[in-house]
Amino acid sequence: MKRVDDFRLTFGKKQFVPIMIGGMGVDISTAELALEAARLGGIGHISDAMVTDVSDRRYHTSFVKNKLRLYKHNIDNSDKSIIHFDLGVLAEATKRHVEATMQAKRGEGLIFVNCMEKLTMNAPRETLQVRMASALDAGIDGITLSAGLHLGSFGLLAEHPRFRDAKLGIIVSSLRALQIFLRKNAKLDRLPDYVIVEGPLAGGHLGFGMDWAQYDLATIIAEIVQYLKTEQLAIPVIAAGGIFTGSDAVSFLENGSAAVQVATRFTVADECGLPKKVKQEYFKASEADIIVNTISPTGYPMRMLRNTPAIGAGIRPNCEAYGFLLDGNGGCAYITAYNSEVARHPQAKTYSVMDKTCLCTHMRNFNCWTCGQTTYRLKDTTRRLEDGSYQTLSAEHIFKDYQFSVDQKVALPELARK
Numbered sequence: 001m002k003r004v005d006d007f008r009l010t011f012g013k014k015q016f017v018p019i020m021i022g023g024m025g026v027d028i029s030t031a032e033l034a035l036e037a038a039r040l041g042g043i044g045h046i047s048d049a050m051v052t053d054v055s056d057r058r059y060h061t062s063f064v065k066n067k068l069r070l071y072k073h074n075i076d077n078s079d080k081s082i083i084h085f086d087l088g089v090l091a092e093a094t095k096r097h098v099e100a101t102m103q104a105k106r107g108e109g110l111i112f113v114n115c116m117e118k119l120t121m122n123a124p125r126e127t128l129q130v131r132m133a134s135a136l137d138a139g140i141d142g143i144t145l146s147a148g149l150h151l152g153s154f155g156l157l158a159e160h161p162r163f164r165d166a167k168l169g170i171i172v173s174s175l176r177a178l179q180i181f182l183r184k185n186a187k188l189d190r191l192p193d194y195v196i197v198e199g200p201l202a203g204g205h206l207g208f209g210m211d212w213a214q215y216d217l218a219t220i221i222a223e224i225v226q227y228l229k230t231e232q233l234a235i236p237v238i239a240a241g242g243i244f245t246g247s248d249a250v251s252f253l254e255n256g257s258a259a260v261q262v263a264t265r266f267t268v269a270d271e272c273g274l275p276k277k278v279k280q281e282y283f284k285a286s287e288a289d290i291i292v293n294t295i296s297p298t299g300y301p302m303r304m305l306r307n308t309p310a311i312g313a314g315i316r317p318n319c320e321a322y323g324f325l326l327d328g329n330g331g332c333a334y335i336t337a338y339n340s341e342v343a344r345h346p347q348a349k350t351y352s353v354m355d356k357t358c359l360c361t362h363m364r365n366f367n368c369w370t371c372g373q374t375t376y377r378l379k380d381t382t383r384r385l386e387d388g389s390y391q392t393l394s395a396e397h398i399f400k401d402y403q404f405s406v407d408q409k410v411a412l413p414e415l416a417r418k
């Protein structure tokens with residue numbers, strides 16, 4: 001019976017344990033979590049979502065405070081289009097985060113940054129270019145393009161000295177998305193180094209409509225693997241979404257995937273950025289508690305726990321401080337939803353906005369409990385403590401469980417000593 005450790009992911013002349021821990025913004029996939037994956041010979045991700053805020057918290061900068069000071073006069077204005085990001089500040093914040101992470105890296109693995117196109121920041125091209133270029137300048141091993149088709153993203157990097165040496169990959173949820181990406185980038189003579197195929201059971205935003213349940217990861221992978229073979233394109237395919245055990249991973253590795261990307265199992269790792277209390281919510285969840293809805297202003301469906309505080313919270317948009325989802329015209333679907341609620345109830349003191357959420361604020365405060373479909377199984381991966389809470393696990397334990405387990409088994413951690 002095979003185990004994940006019988007396989008290797010090959011990039012050029014180097015080989016890696018074929019386990020990638022997926023990017024989880026905002027600082028849920030922390031540097032500490034990514035560093036463990038790299039130390040153990042796999043690949044970890046940090047995320048550059050809301051990187052100015054992440055820098056403030058980790059490195060005691062004041063980027064968000066300074067931006068808020070600059071735009072404070074606009075707080076009561078329902079129009080947020082004047083709010084812009086200082087590209088120099090964005091570069092500095094990205095560099096700090098990436099540099100600090102890369103300096104701490106040990107072991108043979110790699111660390112990539114997850115770059116979501118949907119963080120449009122009222123200047124989609126310019127800000128994305130700065131985010132990616134600064135991460136490369138600061139020594140990141142690779143960039144995973146996500147949450148968008150990224151048709152122009154390789155082009156934005158084409159002049160960068162590391163464009164051909166850094167690992168660059170993209171997340172897709174269909175063969176069609178991959179084909180469009182490859183066609184658009186054909187003239188750059190630079191293929192992606194890997195393609196992550198994310199199926200409908202993943203956490204975060206989904207690359208499907210609300211009909212997500214009709215899709216199946218193994219089927220999409222089979223189509224993509226066949227297409228790449230026909231086109232004679234040797235791009236490693238990495239399966240993601242709902243891979244809960246080492247045996248689940250092996251079945252993908254035996255059927256054409258070069259590695260797996262996993263995330264949900266690591267949401268309850270000690271190194272994961274979610275607060276302790278939120279980790280307990282993930283443990284406690286039953287299958288019926290896991291829902292997919294359309295409250296994200298990005299337009300993508302998102303999976304989360306039913307008791308997520310962000311649902312229905314009608315807070316004032318916080319774009320003067322954050323504003324990471326402002327589109328190129330300074331709009332955001334939450335601002336529209338909030339403004340129409342205010343117009344409907346001009347005298348109200350508080351609001352409930354059901355159809356959209358202020359995602360920046362709620363992700364920043366760990367109040368949007370996004371999760372994968374398998375979250376309800378997390379309780380079976382650990383021990384219950386005397387006080388009724390669940391024991392969190394080390395990232396190493398979870399990583400090695402994926403790497404070495406067979407027969408759908410999940411190894412429980414040693415009982416924590418008080």
Ligand SMILES: Cc1cc2nc3c(=O)[nH]c(=O)nc-3n(C[C@H](O)[C@H](O)[C@H](O)COP(=O)(O)O)c2cc1C
Nearest residue numbers: 022023024025146202203204241242262263264372
């Ligand atoms: C809490 C959480 C946050 C996530 N955030 C992001 C993100 O910011 N960007 C992204 O591309 N994917 C995100 N994802 C998706 C993961 O990177 C990964 O591809 C997917 O969840 C793998 O499936 P699994 O969770 O079933 O293992 C997130 C997943 C979780 C569980």
